[in-house]
Amino acid sequence: MKVISYKHNWLADIPNHWNAYPLWALFEDNKTKNENNIVSNVLSLSYGNIIRRDVESNMGLLPASFETYQIVNDGDIVLRLTDLQNDKKSLRVGLVKEIGIITSAYTGLKLKNPELNSAFYYYFLHALDIMKYFYSLGGGVRQSIGFLELKWLKLPVPPKDEQDQIVNYIKAKSKKIKHFIQKKQAFIELLKEQRQTIISRAVIKGINSDVTLKDSGIEWLGNIPEHWTLRKLKYCVSLNANPIPSDTEGKQYLKIALENIDNWTGKFVETETPDFEGQGNFFKKGDVLFNKLRPYLAKAYVAKEEGFSVGELLVLTPDSKYFTSEYLFQRFMTSDFIEVVNSSTYGAKMPRASWSFIGNLKLPIPPKEEQAKIIAQIKTETAKIDQAIAKAEEEIELIKEYREAMIAEAVLGKQDVKVHTKIVLENAK
Numbered sequence: 001m002k003v004i005s006y007k008h009n010w011l012a013d014i015p016n017h018w019n020a021y022p023l024w025a026l027f028e029d030n031k032t033k034n035e036n037n038i039v040s041n042v043l044s045l046s047y048g049n050i051i052r053r054d055v056e057s058n059m060g061l062l063p064a065s066f067e068t069y070q071i072v073n074d075g076d077i078v079l080r081l082t083d084l085q086n087d088k089k090s091l092r093v094g095l096v097k098e099i100g101i102i103t104s105a106y107t108g109l110k111l112k113n114p115e116l117n118s119a120f121y122y123y124f125l126h127a128l129d130i131m132k133y134f135y136s137l138g139g140g141v142r143q144s145i146g147f148l149e150l151k152w153l154k155l156p157v158p159p160k161d162e163q164d165q166i167v168n169y170i171k172a173k174s175k176k177i178k179h180f181i182q183k184k185q186a187f188i189e190l191l192k193e194q195r196q197t198i199i200s201r202a203v204i205k206g207i208n209s210d211v212t213l214k215d216s217g218i219e220w221l222g223n224i225p226e227h228w229t230l231r232k233l234k235y236c237v238s239l240n241a242n243p244i245p246s247d248t249e250g251k252q253y254l255k256i257a258l259e260n261i262d263n264w265t266g267k268f269v270e271t272e273t274p275d276f277e278g279q280g281n282f283f284k285k286g287d288v289l290f291n292k293l294r295p296y297l298a299k300a301y302v303a304k305e306e307g308f309s310v311g312e313l314l315v316l317t318p319d320s321k322y323f324t325s326e327y328l329f330q331r332f333m334t335s336d337f338i339e340v341v342n343s344s345t346y347g348a349k350m351p352r353a354s355w356s357f358i359g360n361l362k363l364p365i366p367p368k369e370e371q372a373k374i375i376a377q378i379k380t381e382t383a384k385i386d387q388a389i390a391k392a393e394e395e396i397e398l399i400k401e402y403r404e405a406m407i408a409e410a411v412l413g414k415q416d417v418k419v420h421t422k423i424v425l426e427n428a429k
Contacts, residue, residue, distance in 0.1 A: 030108030
């Protein structure tokens with residue numbers, strides 16, 4: 001394919017029959033205010049997707065009036081280009097698919113020419129977003145940019161039929177990739193179930209199949225090994241007992257929100273900036289964090305270092321006379337414990353369990369030496385499963401990287417989509 005080189009900003013080689021124009025020639029800055037609150041459907045940009053906000057559960061974080069919000073329509077492009085320097089993992093470009101309103105902190109772009117394909121430019125700006133191009137613009141400590149900083153950005157303008165073909169190609173390829181990811185995620189969930197079965201069997205009954213059992217006298221526990229003792233959790237741990245250090249200023253601490261904890265496994269998940277306000281609860285290495293909000297999500301975590309957690313996470317410091325951190329964590333991550341805690345929740349929209357209930361639950365306590373053996377056997381039996389999960393997760397990340405590269409090549413005209421589109425569309429059905 002012949003190309004012509006454009007020395008405008010970052011724009012390199014594009015096909016010689018394409019044009020290139022500054023952004024202001026194709027888009028206008030959205031100035032349509034929601035006067036008189038005529039639109040109530042509040043939209044937000046999250047992980048590169050435009051989502052509806054649950055206004056009722058977020059009233060404390062939203063204004064009483066939405067008159068200053070912008071009205072956006074199907075096909076508009078929304079960018080969140082604030083605080084770039086302090087948040088370099090976000091995806092900052094979204095494509096609107098319904099009428100709604102967004103805060104004036106967003107930059108809203110409306111196509112001047114309805115004959116152009118807004119999805120093409122969404123994919124183009126998405127590619128720039130992935131390449132972190134926007135971080136080279138703007139200035140100041142918070143490094144925020146808007147329409148004025150973007151207006152001279154050169155955008156490629158293929159013929160309309162090619163724009164449509166490129167969009168269809170990307171959508172079809174993305175559909176196949178999404179199907180691949182869904183299959184891998186289902187496989188991961190199956191592996192997690194197998195892993196959980198191994199853990200529950202070891203933690204609930206121990207690793208000696210010949211051990212004599214006794215009736216615990218508690219319905220949800222059933223029979224337990226005869227030599228294990230029973231004690232209320234609140235007498236085995238300390239709740240939120242760590243004083244906040246006096247010298248936190250200037251120090252970088254790990255921050256953990258609910259989305260940073262993988263359900264059932266307790267694996268730490270890297271995300272964009274943890275989503276909670278304020279300082280949160282301070283935890284130390286060895287503390288066990290347990291989620292009281294929607295406990296059916298089964299989120300618990302053994303702290304590997306000091307940090308702060310969202311208030312929905314109970315910070316429990318185990319008394320070494322009764323539990324090791326790892327054993328207590330695994331005991332929390334059993335279906336019987338999660339189910340009994342979940343049965344106690346209150347609140348319809350945001351169901352929570354109370355520490356009063358959780359702390360009064362009696363838990364079986366194996367001897368410390370046996371706890372260590374149980375954990376050792378769990379690690380041995382789950383090692384291959386963990387490897388399979390890690391491999392599947394790696395494959396998901398690789399296919400996501402492929403998708404981003406595919407989009408970038410397509411919107412720069414480096415893929416002959418005429419050749420590929422028909423085949424891809426047929427295979428995606």
